[in-house]
Amino acid sequence: MKMPEPDATVLARRREIARALNAIVPGEGVIADRDELAVYESDGLTAYRQRPMVAVLPETVEQVSRILAYCNAEGIKVVPRGAGTSLSGGALPLADGVLLCMARFNRILDIDFANRCVVAQPGVTNLGITKAVESEGFYYAPDPSSQIACTIGGNVAENSGGVHCLKYGLTTNNLLGLEMVLIDGTVVRLGGRHLDAGGYDLLGLMTGSEGLLGVITEVTVRILQAPETARALLLGFPTNEAGGNCVAAIIGAGIIPGGMEMMDRAAIHAAEDFVQAGYPLDVESLLIVELDGPEAEVDDLIARISAIAANCGAVTSRASESEEERLKFWAGRKAAFPAVGRISPDYYCMDGTIPRHRLPEVLKRMAEMSARYGLRVANVFHAGDGNLHPLILYDANNPGELENAEAFGAEILRLCVEVGGVLTGEHGVGVEKRDLMGTMFSEADLAQQQRVKCAFDPDSLLNPGKMFPVLHRCAELGRMHISRGQIPFPDLPRF
Amino acid sequence: MTGIFRPENAAQVVEAVAWAAAEEEPLEVLGRASKRAFGRPVQAGHGLELSGLAGITLYEAEELVLSARAGTPIAEIEAALAEKNQELAFEPPDLGPLLGGEAGAGSIGGVLACNLAGPRRIKAGAARDHFLGVSAVSGRGEAFKSGGRVVKNVTGYDLCKLMAGSYGTLAAMTDVTVKVLPAAEKTRTVLLLGLDDGKALAAMTRALGSAHEVSGAAHLPAALAADSEVSYVREAGGAVTALRVEGTGPSVEYRCAALRRELAELGESEELHDRNSAVFWQEVRDVRPFVTRPERLVWRVSVPPQAGPAVAGALAQGQDALAYYDWGGGLLWLALPPSKDGGHVGLRAALSDCGGHATLVRGPETLRAAVPVFQPQDPAMAALTRRVKDGFDPRRVLNPGRMVAGL
Numbered sequence: 001m002k003m004p005e006p007d008a009t010v011l012a013r014r015r016e017i018a019r020a021l022n023a024i025v026p027g028e029g030v031i032a033d034r035d036e037l038a039v040y041e042s043d044g045l046t047a048y049r050q051r052p053m054v055a056v057l058p059e060t061v062e063q064v065s066r067i068l069a070y071c072n073a074e075g076i077k078v079v080p081r082g083a084g085t086s087l088s089g090g091a092l093p094l095a096d097g098v099l100l101c102m103a104r105f106n107r108i109l110d111i112d113f114a115n116r117c118v119v120a121q122p123g124v125t126n127l128g129i130t131k132a133v134e135s136e137g138f139y140y141a142p143d144p145s146s147q148i149a150c151t152i153g154g155n156v157a158e159n160s161g162g163v164h165c166l167k168y169g170l171t172t173n174n175l176l177g178l179e180m181v182l183i184d185g186t187v188v189r190l191g192g193r194h195l196d197a198g199g200y201d202l203l204g205l206m207t208g209s210e211g212l213l214g215v216i217t218e219v220t221v222r223i224l225q226a227p228e229t230a231r232a233l234l235l236g237f238p239t240n241e242a243g244g245n246c247v248a249a250i251i252g253a254g255i256i257p258g259g260m261e262m263m264d265r266a267a268i269h270a271a272e273d274f275v276q277a278g279y280p281l282d283v284e285s286l287l288i289v290e291l292d293g294p295e296a297e298v299d300d301l302i303a304r305i306s307a308i309a310a311n312c313g314a315v316t317s318r319a320s321e322s323e324e325e326r327l328k329f330w331a332g333r334k335a336a337f338p339a340v341g342r343i344s345p346d347y348y349c350m351d352g353t354i355p356r357h358r359l360p361e362v363l364k365r366m367a368e369m370s371a372r373y374g375l376r377v378a379n380v381f382h383a384g385d386g387n388l389h390p391l392i393l394y395d396a397n398n399p400g401e402l403e404n405a406e407a408f409g410a411e412i413l414r415l416c417v418e419v420g421g422v423l424t425g426e427h428g429v430g431v432e433k434r435d436l437m438g439t440m441f442s443e444a445d446l447a448q449q450q451r452v453k454c455a456f457d458p459d460s461l462l463n464p465g466k467m468f469p470v471l472h473r474c475a476e477l478g479r480m481h482i483s484r485g486q487i488p489f490p491d492l493p494r495f
Numbered sequence: 496m497t498g499i500f501r502p503e504n505a506a507q508v509v510e511a512v513a514w515a516a517a518e519e520e521p522l523e524v525l526g527r528a529s530k531r532a533f534g535r536p537v538q539a540g541h542g543l544e545l546s547g548l549a550g551i552t553l554y555e556a557e558e559l560v561l562s563a564r565a566g567t568p569i570a571e572i573e574a575a576l577a578e579k580n581q582e583l584a585f586e587p588p589d590l591g592p593l594l595g596g597e598a599g600a601g602s603i604g605g606v607l608a609c610n611l612a613g614p615r616r617i618k619a620g621a622a623r624d625h626f627l628g629v630s631a632v633s634g635r636g637e638a639f640k641s642g643g644r645v646v647k648n649v650t651g652y653d654l655c656k657l658m659a660g661s662y663g664t665l666a667a668m669t670d671v672t673v674k675v676l677p678a679a680e681k682t683r684t685v686l687l688l689g690l691d692d693g694k695a696l697a698a699m700t701r702a703l704g705s706a707h708e709v710s711g712a713a714h715l716p717a718a719l720a721a722d723s724e725v726s727y728v729r730e731a732g733g734a735v736t737a738l739r740v741e742g743t744g745p746s747v748e749y750r751c752a753a754l755r756r757e758l759a760e761l762g763e764s765e766e767l768h769d770r771n772s773a774v775f776w777q778e779v780r781d782v783r784p785f786v787t788r789p790e791r792l793v794w795r796v797s798v799p800p801q802a803g804p805a806v807a808g809a810l811a812q813g814q815d816a817l818a819y820y821d822w823g824g825g826l827l828w829l830a831l832p833p834s835k836d837g838g839h840v841g842l843r844a845a846l847s848d849c850g851g852h853a854t855l856v857r858g859p860e861t862l863r864a865a866v867p868v869f870q871p872q873d874p875a876m877a878a879l880t881r882r883v884k885d886g887f888d889p890r891r892v893l894n895p896g897r898m899v900a901g902l
């Protein structure tokens with residue numbers, strides 16, 4: 001993976017830059033010691049490592065504004081970082097860049113039950129928001145598996161999802177307002193406690209922009225009252241086709257469950273060995289369907305889905321009869337990543353999305369690739385929305401095996417695009433999928449995206465080297481190639 | 496306007512916009528022209544009407560996805576969805592009659608470009624939340640696409656969000672893909688009768704803060720309730736506060752009963768069944784109470800829900816204002832008598848403390864040219880907005896001035 005060439009003149013000014021930052025954030029707020037910087041050298045995508053030139057941990061919006069204005073004036077690159085759990089290298093530092101850590105922005109600023117929202121600093125964890133409101137029965141719906149660690153600012157930057165997003169939406173659907181600082185230090189506010197901000201939807205644009213457009217300093221999210229009850233169904237199928245058909249049949253019957261997760265044989269066995277969730281070991285495909293709402297609704301839907309599953313050839317069908325049992329059904333799915341981590345020295349988590357009905361075909365071709373690359377793969381999916389997480393098992397100590405796993409992963413993602421899907425459902429492009437963007441987008445598509453970047457960050461100082469395979473200069477992108485000529489299609493009716 | 500281009504495919508849209516950019520000849524972008532009277536009047540020599548780009552190109556009900564050419568009538572899409580018991584969950588309003596035109600005349604592109612949403616906004620989101628993919632032609636005369644046909648997608652910037660609510664000022668959309676959802680099996684609406692605005696807000700807040708998944712929360716004062724086609728509302732003899740629950744039979748019955756029980760201390764309640772509910776919420780959605788008062792200016796005001804009555808109260812002082820609430824108090828539909836400034840100064844002043852935005856949805860062309868139709872932005876946001884526009888339409892050929900003068 002090639003990152004932008006470090007700027008030698010900036011590197012030579014390292015001490016001076018650290019001093020200037022220290023004047024903005026005094027004391028321990030600036031880290032320039034090589035050893036101390038080691039903790040920041042990678043995010044959740046540990047295959048890539050790079051120590052930043054210097055890290056700064058501001059505490060106030062004013063400090064963030066001054067840091068960015070300084071870096072902008074001096075032409076210094078900036079990489080924002082939340083908790084560093086990104087799985088796409090979004091928070092990977094740059095050798096000649098300032099790492100802007102938002103960890104000290106960790107306070108909830110307001111809990112507004114009447115308007116059903118919470119205002120938080122970006123470094124508050126995802127789960128921290130739910131914890132702050134659960135005494136009144138509320139929760140924050142998007143629930144990435146990393147929710148104890150990842151920050152709400154990182155969630156906005158990645159538009160993170162979770163198992164309940166099928167019914168309750170992703171981060172973007174639960175966000176009401178933002179405060180952010182542009183690279184020139186300007187502070188802008190988008191939205192608030194009302195709906196649909198007015199003007200261009202920059203709130204929607206910021207969500208999933210991977211730290212390339214601005215630094216988020218405050219987040220307002222919508223909260224919901226927790227459902228009265230929840231029950232889960234554990235359904236086992238003899239083939240992936242049957243499991244896939246069951247998902248389609250449930251949705252075809254007009255039911256949108258709270259969550260609908262699928263695991264393949266390899267994932268089922270790994271999870272069962274690890275946490276003994278009681279999963280059947282003689283099935284090819286396992287589906288966990290969660291229903292939430294009033295008891296009358298949940299019981300009714302459990303009965304309906306059980307009937308659908310039987311029709312689709314389910315060989316295992318169990319409904320949770322207690323909260324304990326429901327959590328046990330989930331335990332295996334939630335532990336799927338570490339479970340796979342136990343059976344292999346390393347694993348590489350992919351994140352493509354496909355139109356759901358292509359699932360059997362995609363799994364079949366993935367199995368062929370697995371044989372060809374000589375690497376095992378275990379699959380967990382957000383089945384309701386077709387978001388796949390193939391986990392490629394490899395051993396980084398074997399020379400060439402990481403590169404082999406990456407090539408396998410890239411081939412899976414190209415397959416996702418080929419069948420009508422996309423490169424990433426929730427983990428982001430980052431550095432990881434940057435060079436694959438061309439499989440989904442044309443030059444013109446990418447140029448238009450970069451013109452949006454130019455509107456926010458004309459010198460490309462915010463998180464460069466992420467998302468875009470080639471960085472074009474804004475002046476070049478802005479140029480118009482004009483060919484004056486005939487009035488278009490004169491023979492068509494114009495009046 | 497001296498002429499209207501009616502392209503029949505995306506290549507012809509590219510041709511028309513490229514010509515406009517080369518000649519610096521502004522174009523007024525029209526879907527099916529049903530919402531032409533919404534927004535600032537556009538000064539353009541030519542029109543670009545996209546009604547020739549029509550037809551559903553993909554509909555997979557079990558995948559919850561539909562793609563269509565941008566000029567496809569929304570009515571055609573809703574009919575296709577209804578056949579499979581599905582719908583656009585954001586409940587797009589039909590503003591045609593409010594704006595003095597026909598009902599059922601809008602296009603899917605127009606609905607998305609205006610980011611419209613009905614009463615279910617509070618639960619299901621707005622048009623933006625269902626907008627998965629787009630192909631469009633920028634004001635540079637270049638075709639580009641963003642998004643895809645799947646719900647979970649974070650590949651690149653979400654330009655669909657930018658298209659939604661840009662009123663045709665960034666790009667002319669040629670093809671769109673939206674998420675569709677199953678329609679509810681059953682609907683019930685709990686009606687609370689005779690509450691004043693403050694009590695109504697408290698009732699809606701309790702309902703929306705409950706686990707009952709309320710999908711509509713509106714409040715109509717007596718004068719407007721009396722105009723409803725639904726007898727239970729019309730004959731209520733006072734203000735009506737309405738709370739909608741949708742879903743499967745047993746669930747809806749349970750939640751409807753629970754709401755009536757939990758709100759019993761507020762007095763009498765009634766309930767509307769499916770058909771009456773459908774009629775009532777369509778009235779709320781399409782701003783029916785003000786369709787029959789065509790002389791009035793109509794404002795759409797989005798505020799934090801708790802601020803709704805205070806904002807309405809401040810505006811009502813000393814003038815003959817009519818208002819009703821949707822979105823649990825967060826959406827205020829306001830009808831004012833005609834005036835020189837359209838009431839925008841007082842309205843925007845009333846929002847300065849609580850935050851929010853006000854849009855003049857209906858008013859004479861001269862007024863829409865003279866006062867800010869959309870909420871004015873602070874200098875930093877205005878500058879950013881200008882730079883975003885520059886990135887798509889540097890020569891200002893697409894709907895110039897539609898949202899902001901000079902943009």
Ligand SMILES: Cc1cc2nc3c(=O)[nH]c(=O)nc-3n(C[C@H](O)[C@H](O)[C@H](O)COP(=O)(O)OP(=O)(O)OC[C@H]3O[C@@H](n4cnc5c(N)ncnc54)[C@H](O)[C@@H]3O)c2cc1C
Pocket residue numbers: 043044079080081082083084085086087089090091102122143144145146149150151152153154155156157158159160161162163210211212214215216217337426427463
């Ligand atoms: C075990 C595990 C499980 C996971 N499960 C899920 C899952 O279920 N669903 C899911 O969607 N993701 C999941 N993730 C991925 C990851 O947790 C999310 O992407 C998360 O939102 C990242 O948050 P963070 O605070 O760690 O951000 P970081 O990793 O620090 O940063 C992520 C990106 O956001 C930017 N950023 C961070 N903070 C700001 C800010 N304040 N302003 C501007 N930009 C900022 C960074 O520059 C970077 O590009 C998982 C990760 C792990 C390790």
Ligand SMILES: Cc1cc2nc3c(=O)[nH]c(=O)nc-3n(C[C@H](O)[C@H](O)[C@H](O)COP(=O)(O)OP(=O)(O)OC[C@H]3O[C@@H](n4cnc5c(N)ncnc54)[C@H](O)[C@@H]3O)c2cc1C
Pocket residue numbers: 727765766767768769770771772
């Ligand atoms: C005793 C009675 C009370 C009513 N109360 C209300 C009310 O509070 N609010 C309201 O909006 N409408 C009420 N209606 C009118 C009626 O429900 C609607 O006008 C309409 O005819 C039913 O259409 P729907 O799609 O709304 O029915 P749904 O809500 O789908 O049907 C509700 C249930 O009531 C049954 N049902 C509906 N109408 C009748 C009927 N005329 N006779 C016997 N059973 C019937 C249906 O078979 C169904 O089981 C009432 C009707 C009757 C007979």
